[in-house]
Amino acid sequence: YTLPGAAGYHLDFDGRNDEVEVASNTFANVKNNFTIELWANPSANRTETAETNAGISGVSIPSRQIQRFAVFPDQGGLAYGATHVGAGLSIGKNGISAYEHGNNYLPSRLVYSNAVSGWTHVALVYASRAPQLYVNGMLARSGSASPFPNVHPSGSLGGSVQAAFGNFEGQLDEVRIWNVALSQSQIQSNMLQSLTGTEPGLVAYFR
Numbered sequence: 001y002t003l004p005g006a007a008g009y010h011l012d013f014d015g016r017n018d019e020v021e022v023a024s025n026t027f028a029n030v031k032n033n034f035t036i037e038l039w040a041n042p043s044a045n046r047t048e049t050a051e052t053n054a055g056i057s058g059v060s061i062p063s064r065q066i067q068r069f070a071v072f073p074d075q076g077g078l079a080y081g082a083t084h085v086g087a088g089l090s091i092g093k094n095g096i097s098a099y100e101h102g103n104n105y106l107p108s109r110l111v112y113s114n115a116v117s118g119w120t121h122v123a124l125v126y127a128s129r130a131p132q133l134y135v136n137g138m139l140a141r142s143g144s145a146s147p148f149p150n151v152h153p154s155g156s157l158g159g160s161v162q163a164a165f166g167n168f169e170g171q172l173d174e175v176r177i178w179n180v181a182l183s184q185s186q187i188q189s190n191m192l193q194s195l196t197g198t199e200p201g202l203v204a205y206f207r
Helices: 184-190
Strands: 011-014 034-042 069-071 084-092 095-101 108-112 120-127 130-135 138-142 150-153 169-178 202-206
Touching (some): 034 084, 034 150, 034 184, 084 120, 095 130, 108 138, 120 184
Parallel strands (some): 084 150
Antiparallel strands (some): 034 169, 084 095, 130 138
């Protein structure tokens, strides 16, 4: 699943309704061990949340809680079944949150509360269902294994028609989804260069 594009360009999101929609069941064969990585240049804040393994975090429209889903976490229960969740990323100028999404379940599993200024590389790695968050190639947060037995990556960018939980505002580039848990050295080696699109383990690539 590749959108080649040309070097020197990015996708620009207005924070309201700009989205790149990918079918929610695209990654049925990718679970528990995978990597989502991208370059992001956010221009709006997201609602800050605490790290948790349960409940629903920071997505209440009546309470004016909004996320900036650079990668919208698919509702795994709808896409794959009740024991499945989708993983995604909310990225704002005030930090980054890694989310999982299932039936009545949308917690911010990992939270990086530092400011995100200018183009920043973000990688969410799952190894045996346990998430790790890398920022500019450095490990920023790590967490315990998901309480769900099946965790899948997600591919919709900027938000989703699934729910009005918040749209990313800013620019995204070089979005990559792998069916393996990349190591820190692999992330650092790849992050500053374009790929051919045929690398082993690369299952989605938006250049």
